[in-house]
Amino acid sequence: MSENRIQLAHGSGGQLSRELIEGLFLEYFGNPILDELEDAAVFHPPNSLRRGLETGDLQLAVSTDSYVITPPFFSGGDIGKLAVCGTVNDLAMRGAQPLYMSVGFILEEGLPLRDLERIVRSMAQIAAQVGLEIVAGDTKVVNRGGADRIFINTAGIGLVPAGVELSARKVEVGDAVLVSGTLGDHGMAIMIQREGLAFESELKSDCAPLNGLVAQLLAAAPRTHCLRDPTRGGLATALNEIARQAGLGIEIQEMSIPVRNEVRAACELLGLDPLYVANEGKLVAAVAADGAPLAMAAMRDHPLGKEAAIIGSVTEEHPGRVVVRTPLGVRRILDMLVGEQLPRIC
Amino acid sequence: MSENRIQLAHGSGGQLSRELIEGLFLEYFGNPILDELEDAAVFHPPNSLRRGLETGDLQLAVSTDSYVITPPFFSGGDIGKLAVCGTVNDLAMRGAQPLYMSVGFILEEGLPLRDLERIVRSMAQIAAQVGLEIVAGDTKVVNRGGADRIFINTAGIGLVPAGVELSARKVEVGDAVLVSGTLGDHGMAIMIQREGLAFESELKSDCAPLNGLVAQLLAAAPRTHCLRDPTRGGLATALNEIARQAGLGIEIQEMSIPVRNEVRAACELLGLDPLYVANEGKLVAAVAADGAPLAMAAMRDHPLGKEAAIIGSVTEEHPGRVVVRTPLGVRRILDMLVGEQLPRIC
Numbered sequence: 001m002s003e004n005r006i007q008l009a010h011g012s013g014g015q016l017s018r019e020l021i022e023g024l025f026l027e028y029f030g031n032p033i034l035d036e037l038e039d040a041a042v043f044h045p046p047n048s049l050r051r052g053l054e055t056g057d058l059q060l061a062v063s064t065d066s067y068v069i070t071p072p073f074f075s076g077g078d079i080g081k082l083a084v085c086g087t088v089n090d091l092a093m094r095g096a097q098p099l100y101m102s103v104g105f106i107l108e109e110g111l112p113l114r115d116l117e118r119i120v121r122s123m124a125q126i127a128a129q130v131g132l133e134i135v136a137g138d139t140k141v142v143n144r145g146g147a148d149r150i151f152i153n154t155a156g157i158g159l160v161p162a163g164v165e166l167s168a169r170k171v172e173v174g175d176a177v178l179v180s181g182t183l184g185d186h187g188m189a190i191m192i193q194r195e196g197l198a199f200e201s202e203l204k205s206d207c208a209p210l211n212g213l214v215a216q217l218l219a220a221a222p223r224t225h226c227l228r229d230p231t232r233g234g235l236a237t238a239l240n241e242i243a244r245q246a247g248l249g250i251e252i253q254e255m256s257i258p259v260r261n262e263v264r265a266a267c268e269l270l271g272l273d274p275l276y277v278a279n280e281g282k283l284v285a286a287v288a289a290d291g292a293p294l295a296m297a298a299m300r301d302h303p304l305g306k307e308a309a310i311i312g313s314v315t316e317e318h319p320g321r322v323v324v325r326t327p328l329g330v331r332r333i334l335d336m337l338v339g340e341q342l343p344r345i346c
Numbered sequence: 347m348s349e350n351r352i353q354l355a356h357g358s359g360g361q362l363s364r365e366l367i368e369g370l371f372l373e374y375f376g377n378p379i380l381d382e383l384e385d386a387a388v389f390h391p392p393n394s395l396r397r398g399l400e401t402g403d404l405q406l407a408v409s410t411d412s413y414v415i416t417p418p419f420f421s422g423g424d425i426g427k428l429a430v431c432g433t434v435n436d437l438a439m440r441g442a443q444p445l446y447m448s449v450g451f452i453l454e455e456g457l458p459l460r461d462l463e464r465i466v467r468s469m470a471q472i473a474a475q476v477g478l479e480i481v482a483g484d485t486k487v488v489n490r491g492g493a494d495r496i497f498i499n500t501a502g503i504g505l506v507p508a509g510v511e512l513s514a515r516k517v518e519v520g521d522a523v524l525v526s527g528t529l530g531d532h533g534m535a536i537m538i539q540r541e542g543l544a545f546e547s548e549l550k551s552d553c554a555p556l557n558g559l560v561a562q563l564l565a566a567a568p569r570t571h572c573l574r575d576p577t578r579g580g581l582a583t584a585l586n587e588i589a590r591q592a593g594l595g596i597e598i599q600e601m602s603i604p605v606r607n608e609v610r611a612a613c614e615l616l617g618l619d620p621l622y623v624a625n626e627g628k629l630v631a632a633v634a635a636d637g638a639p640l641a642m643a644a645m646r647d648h649p650l651g652k653e654a655a656i657i658g659s660v661t662e663e664h665p666g667r668v669v670v671r672t673p674l675g676v677r678r679i680l681d682m683l684v685g686e687q688l689p690r691i692c
Contacts, residue, residue: 006457011487020485024463028470029449029480041481045404045505046445058391058404064448064482066499068492099392102410103375104499106452111352117370124374134375135387136410136501139366141357142690146414146494153412153450155482155501159391344488 013232014337039093059160061096066153076204080119084126087156088209093227096158102136104153168245170225175314176292181307184263187277208281220298223288233337234276252312359578360683385439405506407442412499422550426465430472433502434555439573442504448482450499514591516571521660522638527653530609533623554627566644569634579683580622598658
C-alpha cells in the first residue's frame, strides 16, 4: 500500500527524498539551474532584461524551505528563528550575501496570537542581525485539525559576489573536509524534549545564522570549494551528496568528528546515529588541502566555529561513496539516510 | 476566547487579515519595501553589490503565496495550476516579467503519489507556458492528520522593465476602473463542488496566468497606473486596498460589473456577494481616462479579457472608500470583507 503513497521518509532528506526529487520533480521541473541540487540556486538574470548592463558581476542566489518542526518552541530557538537561520544558511552555503526573504505562514485556526507574536519577534531579531529584509509575505489560515499549529515557508534571495563559486562540482581530490563544530545538537535537543528525557546539562539546538562564519572562512581560505549545511539527514547525507555530485570519494575519521557527550548519550538511548541527526548551525566544507590550516584558524576564531575540526579528505577511490575509518582502523561505508528516524525535525 | 487566537478570518484577505498585517507583521518586519503592501514587492538590488553596473534598469519583483485550497482538484484546475498562476499574476500586477519560482511542498503522509504527480505536471505545464523556471524546491512530509493532503508555497521572482511603475500610489483622480472579465467564477466553482450543488452549465474556475494579458494592456495603455488581482476577498477588497493606499475614492456602477448567471444564482443560494468572492484569472486596473478605450480594446482582443468592462472611476470624494451606485441610483459603501465566507478558497 505505502509504495504508492507519500511516506514520512519522503521528507527525510535521505534516500527516499532523493528518489522523489529525481523521479518526479526533476522529471517535470528540471532545468540547468534546478538540476544542480545545491543548497541554493545560483544564476545570472537573463541577458534580455539587462540591456546596457555589465552583467559579469551579478549572480542571484535563491533558496526555499518549509518549516514544520514540532514542537514549535524548543530549547535554543523556535520555528521562527529556525526559518530565518535556515534561509540564511542555504544562501551562505553558496557564498551569497543574504539580502531578501519572503515569508509564508500557514496557521491553524486557534493558534494563540501570543505564540505567533513570539515567533514573528524572533524572526525579526535574526533578520535584523544578519541584515536580511523581509520583502514579501502571505498568511493562510486552515481549519482546526487541517494543519498542526504553524508551518512557515521562506524563500531567500542573495547576491553572490564576483569570483565566488562554491559547488560540489568544484571539489578536488585531496581537499580537506572540515566541520564547523559539534554534530547532532539540534536534532537531539528536539528529541530529548519530545521524549521528555532528562539530562544533567541542558542540550540546546545549535540553530544559528552562518553567514558571518562563512565570510570569515572565505576570506581566509579562498580555495574553499564547497559548503553544505548538514540539516535533515545529518552529516552523513551531506557528505554523500557532495561525493555523489563531485563524482569523488570522501574518507572521514570517526575519531575526528566532534560530538557532545549528551548527544552521544541521547543517541545511544534512542538508538540513533549522530551522523544522521540534523544540525541547524553547522557547516561542512571541502577546502584545498593547503588552505585547510587557515580555514581551521578562521573558523575557530569565530564564535560559531570554536569546535571546528578537520574530519577527513576527498579521495579518488570509491567515487560517489563516503567511507568512515573507525578507531580500530576498520573502514565502513557511510550511506545516505534510509527511512526516517526523526520526522518533523525542521 | 477567540479574541486572542487565530481565526479563519485572519486568512480571509479582508479586515482581520489587514489587522494582522498592520498590527503584527509590519510592526516587526516593516521596511520601505514591505510596507507598500502591493501584490509583489519591487525594488533595486543594493548598490554595494552592483559595482560598475548601470543600475537604473534593473528592478526585481518578488512575491510569495501559500496555497491550501480544498479540494486540491477542482473544475478548471488544481492546486498546482493555482499556485503557478497565482505567482505569475502577483508579479504581473507590478508589470514584472515572471522569470523564476521556488516551490515548497508540505505533504501529508499517505497522499497518493499519483495525485502529487498530477499536481506537479500541471505546475510544469503552466510554468513552461509562461516561461517561468522553477529554480529551487523543498519538500516536507508531516504525519497523518498533521496537514490536509497538500499545501504549496511559492515565491516568484521577476524583473520589471525600465519605465514600468504600477502601484496604488500612481492612481489619479479621474482614472477609469476596469476589470478584465466576469467576477466570482473561481470561488463559486469551488463552493458548488464543495456543497455538491448541481447547475446546468458547469462553472469552472477562471484560474489562468495573466502575464500575456498584462503585456498587451500595458503596450496599448502605457498610462495604466495600478493593477491588482482580486483573489481572496474579491473585487470589493481589491478596490478598497487601492482606494486606501491611493488616498482617493472609487465609485463603481453595479450594472457594469460582469457576473455570470451561474455565479449570481449560486451566490443567491448560498447567501454570498459575488463582489467578495475570489478570482484567480482576473485583474482590476486603474487607467488614465483617455487611455481607457485603448485599454478596453487591448483586453478584449486577448482570450482572457473578452468580457473586460469599465466599471467605474477614481474620485476625489470619499477618499479611502469604495462606493457602489445601484441600478436605482442608490449609493452604498462597499466595505472590505469582514469575517470569512469562503475558507481555503486558494
